[in-house]
Amino acid sequence: MPKSAGILVIGNEILSGKTVDENSGFLARELRELGVDVRKMSVISDDVETIGVEVRAFSSAHDYVFTSGGVGPTHDDLTMDGIARAFDRKIHRNTQLEAALRGYYPVDLVEPNLRMADVPEGAQLIGGPGLWFPVVAVENVFIFPGVPEILRKKFSRIREMFRDAPYHLKEVYLRTDEGQIAAILHSVLARFPELLLGSYPYFDDRAYSVKLTLESKEPAYLDAAHDMLVEELARIDLTPLTVT
Amino acid sequence: MPKSAGILVIGNEILSGKTVDENSGFLARELRELGVDVRKMSVISDDVETIGVEVRAFSSAHDYVFTSGGVGPTHDDLTMDGIARAFDRKIHRNTQLEAALRGYYPVDLVEPNLRMADVPEGAQLIGGPGLWFPVVAVENVFIFPGVPEILRKKFSRIREMFRDAPYHLKEVYLRTDEGQIAAILHSVLARFPELLLGSYPYFDDRAYSVKLTLESKEPAYLDAAHDMLVEELARIDLTPLTVT
Numbered sequence: 001m002p003k004s005a006g007i008l009v010i011g012n013e014i015l016s017g018k019t020v021d022e023n024s025g026f027l028a029r030e031l032r033e034l035g036v037d038v039r040k041m042s043v044i045s046d047d048v049e050t051i052g053v054e055v056r057a058f059s060s061a062h063d064y065v066f067t068s069g070g071v072g073p074t075h076d077d078l079t080m081d082g083i084a085r086a087f088d089r090k091i092h093r094n095t096q097l098e099a100a101l102r103g104y105y106p107v108d109l110v111e112p113n114l115r116m117a118d119v120p121e122g123a124q125l126i127g128g129p130g131l132w133f134p135v136v137a138v139e140n141v142f143i144f145p146g147v148p149e150i151l152r153k154k155f156s157r158i159r160e161m162f163r164d165a166p167y168h169l170k171e172v173y174l175r176t177d178e179g180q181i182a183a184i185l186h187s188v189l190a191r192f193p194e195l196l197l198g199s200y201p202y203f204d205d206r207a208y209s210v211k212l213t214l215e216s217k218e219p220a221y222l223d224a225a226h227d228m229l230v231e232e233l234a235r236i237d238l239t240p241l242t243v244t
Numbered sequence: 245m246p247k248s249a250g251i252l253v254i255g256n257e258i259l260s261g262k263t264v265d266e267n268s269g270f271l272a273r274e275l276r277e278l279g280v281d282v283r284k285m286s287v288i289s290d291d292v293e294t295i296g297v298e299v300r301a302f303s304s305a306h307d308y309v310f311t312s313g314g315v316g317p318t319h320d321d322l323t324m325d326g327i328a329r330a331f332d333r334k335i336h337r338n339t340q341l342e343a344a345l346r347g348y349y350p351v352d353l354v355e356p357n358l359r360m361a362d363v364p365e366g367a368q369l370i371g372g373p374g375l376w377f378p379v380v381a382v383e384n385v386f387i388f389p390g391v392p393e394i395l396r397k398k399f400s401r402i403r404e405m406f407r408d409a410p411y412h413l414k415e416v417y418l419r420t421d422e423g424q425i426a427a428i429l430h431s432v433l434a435r436f437p438e439l440l441l442g443s444y445p446y447f448d449d450r451a452y453s454v455k456l457t458l459e460s461k462e463p464a465y466l467d468a469a470h471d472m473l474v475e476e477l478a479r480i481d482l483t484p485l486t487v488t
Contacts, residue, residue: 013442015282016411017273018457024287029261038259041287043268046442073423074443075430105423112426147447167260179317179349182356186319198257198290199318203391213262 002217003164005031006058007041010051010070010079011146014043022148023068030155035164035217036064046070051082059086059141064162069146073112083138084120091118096125100133127157167196168222169215172229173208173241177201181210184232192225194218208241246461247408249275250302251285254295254314254323255390258287266392267312274399279408279461280308290314295326303330303384308406313390317356327382328364335362340369344377371401411440412466413459416473417452417485421445425454428476436469438462452485 007027013019024041031038039062044050051070058065070079084091097117105113116133125134135154136143142158144151174181178201189197196215202208214229216222230240251271257263268285275282283306288294295314302309314323328335341361349357360377369378379398380387386402388395418425422445433441440459446452458473460466474484 012440013444013457015272015285016440016459017269017276017282018442019444020269025261025264028259032261038261039289041259043285045283072443072445074426075433076442105421108421108424110423110426113421113423115423115426147445150447177349177352177357179354179357179359180352182317182319182354182359189319196256196260198262198320199316200257200263201316201391203394213257215260 002037003063005038005064006062008067009043035166046076048078048081052085055086065141068144089120171244172212174210195225246281247307249282249308250306252311253287278406279410290320292322292325296329299330309385312388333364415488416456418454439469
């Protein structure tokens with residue numbers, strides 16, 4: 001079984017349509033490339049109770065959870081409080097994070113800035129030296145800020161922790177109607193039940209009108225399923241436009 | 245209380261990072277503009293049991309639910325089955341939808357195409373004449389396809405159903421550090437507890453480094469909160485760069 005992951009985006013600005021969430025898409029692509037199976041992504045509000053309930057549910061259901069947003073010095077930064085509630089832990093001031101903050105704000109440091117050193121008890125700091133502010137993790141929950149550039153930099157520091165056997169992918173492009181091939185797709189899945197098979201129609205003016213995606217962690221299994229698919233398509237006189 | 249909404253995107257292609265979801269962002273912007281409060285958005289897999297559980301939870305928690313994806317003729321189109329399961333209803337073939345499909349496919353219609361006429365018993369067809377395929381709704385769940393252009397066209401036909409009192413928004417741009425203004429934001433919220441107040445830092449090289457968003461459905465309440473904010477900022481010698 002591949003490792004599973006859930007992505008939890010915390011922020012009213014996404015729910016109210018003011019900001020487009022780039023982080024869940026970024027993490028989904030990165031995790032897939034690492035061989036991790038993302039099972040669910042949610043965007044939730046800046047509300048301690050909601051964050052606590054969702055973090056608890058995501059943590060139980062997945063091997064890894066990645067949160068984005070809600071870390072910072074202001075009233076709407078409630079992710080740490082929500083995670084503390086999820087795991088029934090107290091918040092305390094982490095001395096290593098406090099030292100990092102005091103280094104970052106050599107002057108003008110005020111008490112609200114130090115809130116960013118307040119994390120649930122037992123939190124792990126990961127990401128190695130050289131990054132001024134490490135990634136905070138509690139249990140299987142890895143906590144990232146909402147600012148996309150910072151999330152990406154921090155994720156790049158720890159991404160190799162999550163590397164698993166890769167997914168192998170073949171894409172088959174066809175000029176047809178999905179209904180015409182539905183029975184063939186069923187028959188391929190009946191023979192190859194472990195195949196991850198997607199079928200996506202396009203209604204704009206591109207050369208193809210259906211894209212099929214075939215995936216497996218087993219290259220030989222993928223090849224055999226793909227060969228069967230192409231043979232079955234040939235029986236109804238369909239030749240893939242391209243296969244990648 | 246404003247009407248609440250949840251958005252449920254169904255599709256392995258989003259979770260695996262192959263496709264970027266545009267639909268949840270589109271619906272979030274549209275619904276906000278209509279005065280509807282989107283409380284949660286989730287992306288879930290093409291799995292009947294998962295769809296059933298999530299639809300039931302979303303339907304109970306919100307006034308409206310909007311789904312995107314998983315409607316079509318192939319094996320991975322399981323949204324109708326999931327929604328039927330959520331509400332403990334049977335699937336049946338809707339004669340009006342069947343007629344629409346037979347009109348759309350004058351030749352080459354095959355049984356899998358007719359699957360798109362299979363909907364939960366008691367489903368409503370909305371969207372009025374002139375749209376070849378209406379929006380299907382079950383209880384408070386409005387069902388849309390994943391193809392963005394089609395979702396947008398279909399939503400535009402029914403959007404006015406959802407119009408509510410508008411949100412009024414003011415944005416305040418500052419050159420400061422969030423920590424420096426955290427106490428002021430707290431004091432504004434203490435006086436105006438119903439204010440929707442967001443604070444967003446930026447670390448790139450724009451003219452401002454913090455954007456504050458103030459929202460309310462009551463213009464006078466918003467104005468009073470905004471006036472207090474500007475006064476309090478002036479006490480620490482901060483003048484907004486712009487207010488919109």
